[in-house]
Amino acid sequence: MDRNSPPPKQGKQRFTIVDFLLFAAVAALILYAGYRVNDVLVYHWNWSRVLGFLVKYDQESQSWVSNLLLQGLATTLRLAIWATVFATLVGIIMGYWRTCENLALRIVSRCYVELIRNIPPIVFIFIFYFFVSSQLFPAIGIYNIDRDNPWVANEVFAFLFGDPALLDNFLAGMICLSLFEGAYITEIVRAGIQSTPKGQWEAARSIGLSHFNVLRDIILPQAVRKILPPLAGQFITLIKDSAIISLISIQELTFVANEVAATTTRVFETWILVGAMYFVLCYSFALLFAHLERRAKRSQR
Amino acid sequence: MTLSKQLKPLLLAALLVVAGNIFTISAATAGMLEDVQKRGTLRVGMATFVPWAMRDKDGNLIGFEIDVATQVAEDMGVKVEFVPTAWSGIIPALIAKKFDIIIGGMSITPQRNLTVNFTTPYAHSGQQMAANMQLAGDFKTREDFNSSDVTIACRRGATPCKAAQKLFPKATVRRFDDDAQAFQEVVNGNAHGMISSAPKPRFWSDAHPTKVFLPFGDENLTKGDEAFALRKGDPDALNFFSNWIVVKTSNGWLQERHDYWFQDQSAWKDMVAPQ
Numbered sequence: 001m002d003r004n005s006p007p008p009k010q011g012k013q014r015f016t017i018v019d020f021l022l023f024a025a026v027a028a029l030i031l032y033a034g035y036r037v038n039d040v041l042v043y044h045w046n047w048s049r050v051l052g053f054l055v056k057y058d059q060e061s062q063s064w065v066s067n068l069l070l071q072g073l074a075t076t077l078r079l080a081i082w083a084t085v086f087a088t089l090v091g092i093i094m095g096y097w098r099t100c101e102n103l104a105l106r107i108v109s110r111c112y113v114e115l116i117r118n119i120p121p122i123v124f125i126f127i128f129y130f131f132v133s134s135q136l137f138p139a140i141g142i143y144n145i146d147r148d149n150p151w152v153a154n155e156v157f158a159f160l161f162g163d164p165a166l167l168d169n170f171l172a173g174m175i176c177l178s179l180f181e182g183a184y185i186t187e188i189v190r191a192g193i194q195s196t197p198k199g200q201w202e203a204a205r206s207i208g209l210s211h212f213n214v215l216r217d218i219i220l221p222q223a224v225r226k227i228l229p230p231l232a233g234q235f236i237t238l239i240k241d242s243a244i245i246s247l248i249s250i251q252e253l254t255f256v257a258n259e260v261a262a263t264t265t266r267v268f269e270t271w272i273l274v275g276a277m278y279f280v281l282c283y284s285f286a287l288l289f290a291h292l293e294r295r296a297k298r299s300q301r
Numbered sequence: 302m303t304l305s306k307q308l309k310p311l312l313l314a315a316l317l318v319v320a321g322n323i324f325t326i327s328a329a330t331a332g333m334l335e336d337v338q339k340r341g342t343l344r345v346g347m348a349t350f351v352p353w354a355m356r357d358k359d360g361n362l363i364g365f366e367i368d369v370a371t372q373v374a375e376d377m378g379v380k381v382e383f384v385p386t387a388w389s390g391i392i393p394a395l396i397a398k399k400f401d402i403i404i405g406g407m408s409i410t411p412q413r414n415l416t417v418n419f420t421t422p423y424a425h426s427g428q429q430m431a432a433n434m435q436l437a438g439d440f441k442t443r444e445d446f447n448s449s450d451v452t453i454a455c456r457r458g459a460t461p462c463k464a465a466q467k468l469f470p471k472a473t474v475r476r477f478d479d480d481a482q483a484f485q486e487v488v489n490g491n492a493h494g495m496i497s498s499a500p501k502p503r504f505w506s507d508a509h510p511t512k513v514f515l516p517f518g519d520e521n522l523t524k525g526d527e528a529f530a531l532r533k534g535d536p537d538a539l540n541f542f543s544n545w546i547v548v549k550t551s552n553g554w555l556q557e558r559h560d561y562w563f564q565d566q567s568a569w570k571d572m573v574a575p576q
Contacts, residue, residue: 041485041489043488052358053356053360056360058359067359126390130393130394130397133397134397138398165382246387247387247389248387249384249385249386249390249394255385255387258387259349259385261479262349262351262355262479262480263355265505265508267481267482
């Protein structure tokens with residue numbers, strides 16, 4: 001090689017014999033485990049009964065409509081999205097309060113975070129559901145919502161919030177999830193804000209931007225870009241924690257799966273199928289966040 | 302400085318709103334029957350438990366409980382609304398007014414009666430045992446199961462486990478979250494027998510005739526009484542539902558529905574799932 005010849009091309013990724021042997025070994029291990037499990041476990045696999053709960057053929061409308069499991073998935077999706085929105089809101093407000101100069105706000109946000117972070121999720125959910133929501137919801141009249149009101153009994157409402165009859169149920173689950181995850185998002189946002197150099201604040205204030213403008217246009221954009229990886233992890237945790245709130249009888253995927261498993265007694269098929277549904281849901285979120293991270297990287301030098 | 306000046310009047314306003322609401326809540330303590338008739342629906346709490354309540358192929362609720370609750374609501378002149386609830390939290394949910402009544406095959410026990418009111422019983426079931434043919438094929442009497450190398454599986458937190466401990470004190474009792482898991486232990490040969498509410502053990506042994514059998518036949522190990530559960534402090538509602546049960550028992554309606562769902566699965570098996 002001398003300075004007149006072209007630079008060497010980057011080496012191509014090639015599968016060597018070692019890679020092939022490794023893959024074969026892992027595949028053999030999985031197959032052997034599957035065979036042993038099937039041998040020891042005396043179980044008649046019957047997938048058709050459980051798959052029938054995904055979609056059903058409606059005689060009236062002569063078309064395939066969603067059955068219990070897909071409806072549960074829709075509720076989980078609604079819960080995940082709404083709880084994400086509110087948890088982000090709570091997280092950003094509390095995260096800012098953790099870092100501002102006002103002592104009262106710092107105390108309030110610190111109390112919120114420490115109270116929730118140091119309780120197991122199930123305990124918090126039970127406390128919230130049986131004590132807080134049973135006192136709060138009758139006071140704000142959720143149970144007496146007029147179901148025939150045109151604002152309520154239309155397609156858009158059902159699409160956004162689900163069945164109006166289950167609204168108080170859905171709201172309890174959503175608020176519970178948002179409050180719980182909001183505490184973790186608070187700490188993530190605080191880390192993002194504190195990692196932005198103090199010089200940014202000083203420079204922005206010195207050119208006359210108001211406090212709120214500095215936050216919105218200078219600090220938070222930089223902070224959010226930095227915290228996208230842990231934020232993605234937290235939102236995926238939120239989706240998985242939505243399975244825990246099936247314990248307070250929210251009609252989401254895990255609760256419905258429990259009913260299906262009890263009715264058909266096909267325990268393994270139901271839970272494997274539901275596990276696959278959760279995986280698809282969470283992995284889609286992960287891909288979305290990877291896309292956001294790539295976009296964020298593009299704007300950096 | 303400006304923030305605290307803004308906070309004080311806001312805090313005062315919030316306190317006044319909450320105070321106003323509290324006074325309106327305490328005034329509205331009408332009985333449950335009036336509430337239901339005003340609302341036009343009876344909200345019933347239940348949990349999925351074959352064949353008391355389960356889902357059919359289309360995802361609708363069917364079962365003995367569903368028939369009973371639908372008939373009660375029809376006799377009251379209102380619609381029925383089911384609130385599927387996790388069994389472990391069903392009594393707290395009733396007390397928190399998530400629904401009006403529990404029609405879910407709840408056995409009367411004194412401990413539960415301290416927190417809720419029970420009507421007269423509308424069904425009598427009991428615990429049955431299903432046993433593994435290989436391990437316990439020659440067990441004939443209850444004493445055979447009461448030994449330290451016998452394992453009994455049951456669903457945790459409910460009457461089956463208490464019955465297992467009381468009847469077979471020397472045996473090892475293994476608790477599971479679910480009847481299906483407990484039954485799977487017996488089928489796999491990891492437990493000698495499992496105790497569950499009738500008629501589930503019979504249904505399961507019918508499904509696995511070569512591996513599982515009923516060592517005591519159709520005889521129930523314990524006898525239980527199931528009733529509706531209501532919040533305390535409402536004698537009118539308790540009277541109404543108890544007498545409804547008395548009437549339906551006398552004219553045979555309850556027995557006929559019970560036989561339909563519990564005798565064997567042939568009447569409704571096709572509704573539940575394609576085979």
